Amino acid sequence: MLSxxxxxxxxxxxxxxxxxxxxxxxxxxxxxxxxDYFVICSAGSITQVGAIADSIDHALAQEGCRPSHIxxxxxxxxxxxxxxxxxxxxxxxxxxxxxxxxxxxxxxPSIPLRLQAPVxxxxxx
Numbered sequence: 602m603l604s605x606x607x608x609x610x611x612x613x614x615x616x617x618x619x620x621x622x623x624x625x626x627x628x629x630x631x632x633x634x635x636x637d638y639f640v641i642c643s644a645g646s647i648t649q650v651g652a653i654a655d656s657i658d659h660a661l662a663q664e665g666c667r668p669s670h671i672x673x674x675x676x677x678x679x680x681x682x683x684x685x686x687x688x689x690x691x692x693x694x695x696x697x698x699x700x701x702x703x704x705x706x707x708x709x710p711s712i713p714l715r716l717q718a719p720v721x722x723x724x725x726x
Contacts, residue, residue, distance in 0.1 A: 603664050605686040609638035609712070612682075612689050615660035616642040617716040619653045621691070625703055626712040637686040639706065643697050651675025653691050657682060 603611065609626045616624055621642040630637050644650040654675055658668070666684055673680035678696040682689040690702060 603666060605637045606712070608661065608664075608666055608684060608687045609640050610714070611660055611664065612640045612657045612684075612687065613642070613714055613716065615657040616640070616653050616689075616691070618660075619649065619656045620645075621649070621653050623697075624714060624716060626714060627703065627706050627709040628712055629706065629709050632706070632709055636688045638688075638712070639702065639709070640687065640689040641697070641702055642689075642691055644691060644693055647676055647678060647693060650677065650680055650691050650693055654680045654682065657689055657691075 613624050613626050621644055624642040627639040627641065629635065629639060642653065644653055661684065668682045668684050670683040671680065678693040680691045692700070
């Protein structure tokens with residue numbers, strides 16, 4: 602079984618493999634009991650939201666991690682995947698801007714990532 606940090610980083614890598622952008626991993630430890638980490642990422646279309654969710658589900662399933670709950674459908678503008686101590690949020694651009702979770706959780710430090718995809722929109726926590 603992966604550690605919670607490794608689970609979050611693997612989810613970010615899986616999102617990156619499907620050309621997600623503005624990927625953030627927020628460290629929520631000590632701020633809330635909801636989760637240890639949020640993975641927040643953006644997609645350019647609703648179709649891409651579904652592809653990213655499928656990629657994350659597949660990558661984590663290969664490591665024995667299954668979500669306890671998934672909210673939203675592959676055809677949604679926001680999919681939430683709950684892996685217990687890691688919660689993944691996949692947004693289309695407009696929905697992410699509207700809810701602005703990185704601003705809401707602005708006290709949470711961001712974990713540095715080494716990913717392929719460039720930061721296109723320059724969102725900052």
